[in-house]
Amino acid sequence: MASTTDYKIDFTNFYNVINNELKSTPTTRAAINPSTLAPLPAVPVSTKADVDAAVSAAKAAFPSWRDTPIEKRAALLNTFADAIMANFMDFASLLALEGKPPTAAQFEVDFAVKHLKGTAQLRLEEEVVEDNEEKLVKIRYTPLGVGVGIVPFNYPFFLGLGKMGPAVLAGNAFIWKPSPYTPNTALKLVELAAKIFPPGVVQALSGEEDLGPWLTAHPDIRKISFTGSTPTGKKVMAACASTLKRVTLELGGNDAAIVCDDVNLDEVVPKVALGCFNNAGQVCVDIKRLFVHEKIYDQFLAKMVEVVKTFKFGGSEDTEGAFFPPVQNEMQFEKVKELFTSIEKEGLKPVLGGEVEAEAGAKKGYYFKPTIIDNPPENSRIVQEEPFGPIVPVVKWVGGEDEVVRMANNTDMGLGASVWSKDLERAERIAKRLEAGSLWINTHQDLAPNVPFGGFKQSGMGHDWGLIGLKGWCNTQSLLTRRSGGIF
Numbered sequence: 001m002a003s004t005t006d007y008k009i010d011f012t013n014f015y016n017v018i019n020n021e022l023k024s025t026p027t028t029r030a031a032i033n034p035s036t037l038a039p040l041p042a043v044p045v046s047t048k049a050d051v052d053a054a055v056s057a058a059k060a061a062f063p064s065w066r067d068t069p070i071e072k073r074a075a076l077l078n079t080f081a082d083a084i085m086a087n088f089m090d091f092a093s094l095l096a097l098e099g100k101p102p103t104a105a106q107f108e109v110d111f112a113v114k115h116l117k118g119t120a121q122l123r124l125e126e127e128v129v130e131d132n133e134e135k136l137v138k139i140r141y142t143p144l145g146v147g148v149g150i151v152p153f154n155y156p157f158f159l160g161l162g163k164m165g166p167a168v169l170a171g172n173a174f175i176w177k178p179s180p181y182t183p184n185t186a187l188k189l190v191e192l193a194a195k196i197f198p199p200g201v202v203q204a205l206s207g208e209e210d211l212g213p214w215l216t217a218h219p220d221i222r223k224i225s226f227t228g229s230t231p232t233g234k235k236v237m238a239a240c241a242s243t244l245k246r247v248t249l250e251l252g253g254n255d256a257a258i259v260c261d262d263v264n265l266d267e268v269v270p271k272v273a274l275g276c277f278n279n280a281g282q283v284c285v286d287i288k289r290l291f292v293h294e295k296i297y298d299q300f301l302a303k304m305v306e307v308v309k310t311f312k313f314g315g316s317e318d319t320e321g322a323f324f325p326p327v328q329n330e331m332q333f334e335k336v337k338e339l340f341t342s343i344e345k346e347g348l349k350p351v352l353g354g355e356v357e358a359e360a361g362a363k364k365g366y367y368f369k370p371t372i373i374d375n376p377p378e379n380s381r382i383v384q385e386e387p388f389g390p391i392v393p394v395v396k397w398v399g400g401e402d403e404v405v406r407m408a409n410n411t412d413m414g415l416g417a418s419v420w421s422k423d424l425e426r427a428e429r430i431a432k433r434l435e436a437g438s439l440w441i442n443t444h445q446d447l448a449p450n451v452p453f454g455g456f457k458q459s460g461m462g463h464d465w466g467l468i469g470l471k472g473w474c475n476t477q478s479l480l481t482r483r484s485g486g487i488f
Helices: 048-067 070-086 088-097 102-119 156-169 184-193 211-217 230-241 265-281 297-308 330-345 401-409 424-431 466-471
Strands: 016-018 021-023 127-131 135-143 146-150 173-177 202-204 223-227 246-250 255-259 287-293 350-352 371-374 391-397 416-420 438-441 474-482
Touching (some): 016 048, 048 146, 048 173, 048 202, 070 156, 070 184, 146 156, 156 184, 156 223, 173 184, 184 202, 223 230, 230 246, 255 265, 255 401, 265 297, 265 391, 265 416, 287 297, 330 371, 391 401, 401 424, 416 424, 424 438, 466 474
Parallel strands (some): 146 173, 146 223, 223 246, 255 287, 255 416, 287 391, 371 391
Antiparallel strands (some): 016 021, 016 202, 135 474, 350 371
16 A cells, blocks of 8 residues: 555645546635634635536445445545645644644644544444344444535534544445535545545535535435534424435534532643633533532632633634634624623623623734633523633532532533532432433543434434444344244
């Protein structure tokens, strides 16, 4: 096999990737660097004809790829992961332009590659459910066909690979549809993939707001895997209904973290604070609601303010080790800005930040000062709504376990939740009562390729990752062999 040194690519020009060919379009557009407001290199605006061409190529590639042994498919995924690392700094630099400080961008690329390699280790085996003299019954998992990943703007590198890897490993042909806000890294990843996978197996299309509906309506696409907001997820689900596509929806989260009164503040507060402000609050499983026991509330809050003041926010040009980015785009900036107005309207008490306007100073981009709200009412907007920005409510937990469980579950969302305590039995007892797809004890947003990830309630349906996520890219098929007897 060729060395990964053969896989260096140019990062100057950007194209759709259709049937392993680089395709331009008559119209182009440019995303915006949220830390400088400068335009990024132009990318294609796909037409419906481009969608049809990509789906046709994927459909043609599917039978051969389906019949390729999974060990070969896994080997190509590993080659792809190594090829990404051969271009590590180029990918990280490009990802930084899409909205992250260099340190954070490098972290995402590294984490995404490790996750991809972990995915390549998964195997779906036939399951024998009955084996006797009369019959042998097996359950098999067969790939669906053409799948599409609709990828959000917050972690475009990691979440895109997190869809592509399982889809391709399971034997599907995959079309990557990046967010219009972060298309550049996706196009380069798939340009690289075209050097490794057979034509039509991995493709990418960038475009405007009409691209998603074209894909969800296409009759030859068998599955849509979507990560994004709950309102948009509902539209995706409705659009897929007419062709009965499979859908996986990883939607909004309003994650609760419950902090018990026995924690070591010096150890726990920095971890919880990072869980709140990671990626400037733009992670579906960031901590969005923090419930702290009344016995330690004042000390916890003071310590958290102290810790968050040390956090360095910065953008693509940062050279001082910043890890926390601006809000990624103007649309989200305006949403967060509007939510900030509720601080004054509802008489809330910020103990850090709280300004409606973007951060003053030399920064030009979509920055907010990190904001902590002291014990807002349970019915306040900041508690009830997912901000997807650098603002978090800290709520005083008064009463017993029943009360804090009630508060944590008082939401239409149910993506993740965590409990923090030295008493692991107590922590597990509380955690098992929480209505969320991912539960953590003494950690948060601790993700792995062999662990399924999905939400309860309006946080989505289906799962990414793990064997359960892999099965989501497959048909379930029963195979019964009659050895003797029978019903006829």
